[in-house]
Amino acid sequence: TADGLEIIRKFWNARAIQSGELKIKDGSGLSPANRLTPHALVEILQYAAKQSWFSSFYHALPLQNNIKMKSGYIGGVRSYAGFIKSKTGEAYTFSFIINNFDGSPSSVREKMWKLLDLMK
Numbered sequence: 001t002a003d004g005l006e007i008i009r010k011f012w013n014a015r016a017i018q019s020g021e022l023k024i025k026d027g028s029g030l031s032p033a034n035r036l037t038p039h040a041l042v043e044i045l046q047y048a049a050k051q052s053w054f055s056s057f058y059h060a061l062p063l064q065n066n067i068k069m070k071s072g073y074i075g076g077v078r079s080y081a082g083f084i085k086s087k088t089g090e091a092y093t094f095s096f097i098i099n100n101f102d103g104s105p106s107s108v109r110e111k112m113w114k115l116l117d118l119m120k
Contacts, residue, residue, distance in 0.1 A: 005024055021037040045081060049083075068083045077097065080095070
């Protein structure tokens with residue numbers, strides 16, 4: 001409902017996510033009109049990291065390319081978000097979203113993984 005969406009917007013707005021970074025049109029996340037910036041996704045993940053339930057959330061994330069992250073792909077959009085540790089043990093929260101790319105989804109994935117490998 002509209003009231004529920006407004007509650008969600010206010011919740012995240014109070015946590016440094018501006019309305020332009022988080023556009024929610026439905027509660028399921030399936031609307032093609034939903035939009036989320038990488039910055040907003042990092043803020044959400046960093047918020048999660050401070051919660052009592054974070055350990056369960058973190059351990060539920062898939063391990064891909066030796067990184068705890070979730071992938072996403074739908075019609076010309078490829079994304080990854082999660083948590084990575086560098087060689088020195090520094091922890092990073094990251095999000096990459098690539099829209100309207102040229103080339104195959106697998107070639108975009110390979111390039112994104114190369115960038116993530118540089119962070120390790």
